[in-house]
Amino acid sequence: MSPSATTRSSAGLWPQDKPIALANSSFVPTRHGHPAPGTVPDDIVPEGEKKPKLFEQAKLPHSDLVLKNRAVVSPMCQYSARNGVPTPYHLAHLGQFALHGAGTIMVEASGVTSAGRITPQDLGIWSDEQIAAHASLVTSLKSFTEGLTMGVQLAHAGRKASTWSPFYRGDRKSPHYVSDAEGGWEKDTVGPSPIPYGEGWITPRELTTKELQDIIQSFVVAARRAFNECGYDFIEIHSAHGYLLDSLNSPLSNKRTDQYGGSFENRTRALREIISQIKKEFPHKSVWLRIGSTNFAEHVEDPSWGIEDTKRLAQELGEAGEVDVIDCSAGGLVPFQKINPRPGYQVPFAEGVSSLGIAKSKLLVGSVGMLEGPDVHQPGHLAEEVLQKGQADLIFLARGFLANPSWVEDSATQLMGTRCAGNPQYHRVHPAKRPPPRAQNHN
Numbered sequence: 001m002s003p004s005a006t007t008r009s010s011a012g013l014w015p016q017d018k019p020i021a022l023a024n025s026s027f028v029p030t031r032h033g034h035p036a037p038g039t040v041p042d043d044i045v046p047e048g049e050k051k052p053k054l055f056e057q058a059k060l061p062h063s064d065l066v067l068k069n070r071a072v073v074s075p076m077c078q079y080s081a082r083n084g085v086p087t088p089y090h091l092a093h094l095g096q097f098a099l100h101g102a103g104t105i106m107v108e109a110s111g112v113t114s115a116g117r118i119t120p121q122d123l124g125i126w127s128d129e130q131i132a133a134h135a136s137l138v139t140s141l142k143s144f145t146e147g148l149t150m151g152v153q154l155a156h157a158g159r160k161a162s163t164w165s166p167f168y169r170g171d172r173k174s175p176h177y178v179s180d181a182e183g184g185w186e187k188d189t190v191g192p193s194p195i196p197y198g199e200g201w202i203t204p205r206e207l208t209t210k211e212l213q214d215i216i217q218s219f220v221v222a223a224r225r226a227f228n229e230c231g232y233d234f235i236e237i238h239s240a241h242g243y244l245l246d247s248l249n250s251p252l253s254n255k256r257t258d259q260y261g262g263s264f265e266n267r268t269r270a271l272r273e274i275i276s277q278i279k280k281e282f283p284h285k286s287v288w289l290r291i292g293s294t295n296f297a298e299h300v301e302d303p304s305w306g307i308e309d310t311k312r313l314a315q316e317l318g319e320a321g322e323v324d325v326i327d328c329s330a331g332g333l334v335p336f337q338k339i340n341p342r343p344g345y346q347v348p349f350a351e352g353v354s355s356l357g358i359a360k361s362k363l364l365v366g367s368v369g370m371l372e373g374p375d376v377h378q379p380g381h382l383a384e385e386v387l388q389k390g391q392a393d394l395i396f397l398a399r400g401f402l403a404n405p406s407w408v409e410d411s412a413t414q415l416m417g418t419r420c421a422g423n424p425q426y427h428r429v430h431p432a433k434r435p436p437p438r439a440q441n442h443n
């Protein structure tokens with residue numbers, strides 16, 4: 001982290017002249033030789049058992065990052081930021097996953113511009129004022145546990161911006177958006193074309209070519225902050241859930257006539273420009289992509305984005321060798337989507353991309369969507385099955401981690417009948433270290 005990041009103030013949350021980020025070495029609790037939490041050293045695999053794939057490391061193709069296991073905390077907006085700045089809440093929220101063996105944590109969608117936030121309480125990375133708290137979050141979380149890999153999702157909400165967060169609704173003018181008077185940015189909500197997401201939503205102002213190119217630059221500048229100043233190991237470009245890049249990809253929402261509309265190549269141009277410009281500047285850094293694999297709109301006559309488009313894009317990205325992970329999500333572009341959520345419901349998208357046979361030295365594939373499985377008492381089984389079948393290389397979990405922050409640890413016990421390595425401070429919960437209580441046992 002640069003010295004400047006340790007002295008910057010951030011919207012009054014941190015003292016002006018005090019370092020806000022502690023050096024990693026300041027309180028890493030490592031015991032010499034203690035294996036990284038959330039890993040399964042070979043010598044603890046019970047005889048006759050194989051180490052689950054979930055606990056194999058993942059080497060990323062285009063950077064020197066190695067993920068300590070295959071479980072990724074999927075990005076989750078918490079609507080708890082102030083002016084886009086992370087707060088102590090984020091540390092507590094993400095800290096529980098770090099302490100319980102998650103290999104990789106992706107910080108929630110962070111607006112690359114102020115108007116690119118979904119809600120006024122979203123995180124941001126559009127301003128230098130936001131750097132210090134991001135840097136502190138990264139440094140602190142990494143100091144909690146060994147081998148944690150951290151990324152941040154770079155996002156622009158496009159026509160789905162300026163909306164209410166789920167728990168800040170109150171009295172409002174419209175259920176679907178926050179007006180300028182209510183602290184939103186109705187007039188600055190933009191999209192590929194002046195088509196609202198749905199009835200009662202803001203009709204976005206169509207971006208001029210120049211404005212769109214400025215947003216592309218904002219992604220690049222945000223990546224610069226993430227890598228150079230905040231200390232993130234990787235970034236993920238958010239091109240899913242109906243937000244700006246997803247809405248550019250889809251012919252349902254993109255009716256543009258400039259070089260960013262029309263053909264597949266034109267509709268995906270902004271996304272590809274963002275990726276290639278970031279990689280040009282950071283050839284050895286890790287860039288991930290969350291793709292909206294389908295609009296779930298095959299039932300309407302109008303052409304939409306579907307899995308064949310995703311496969312085509314993945315093939316091109318694989319050949320270009322710029323993206324480490326394609327994280328296959330889906331949906332959220334149109335209110336008339338037909339979707340049937342159930343455990344593993346988005347696995348077919350990851351599987352479709354995996355079936356292309358792109359070398360692991362070129363691109364890894366992530367899957368998401370209720371991968372904690374149908375039975376909370378059986379953590380790890382569905383995820384392990386997806387990995388074993390080669391349907392995906394990484395398992396992204398959102399609600400599964402919210403419901404059970406110890407999901408990684410519980411999966412190890414479930415899959416192997418033995419615990420994975422845990423955080424040293426928690427060593428007393430290990431059965432071998434939990435003798436019957438004694439009168440004096442404070443050490």
Ligand SMILES: Cc1cc2nc3c(=O)[nH]c(=O)nc-3n(C[C@H](O)[C@H](O)[C@H](O)COP(=O)(O)O)c2cc1C
Nearest residue numbers: 074075076077108109368369370371397398399400
């Ligand atoms: C509270 C919450 C917030 C979310 N915020 C984001 C986000 O910031 N970016 C994103 O790409 N997806 C977001 N998602 C979607 C999840 O990352 C994930 O793709 C989705 O919930 C399906 O996975 P799951 O079944 O494991 O929850 C969010 C989901 C939840 C539950």
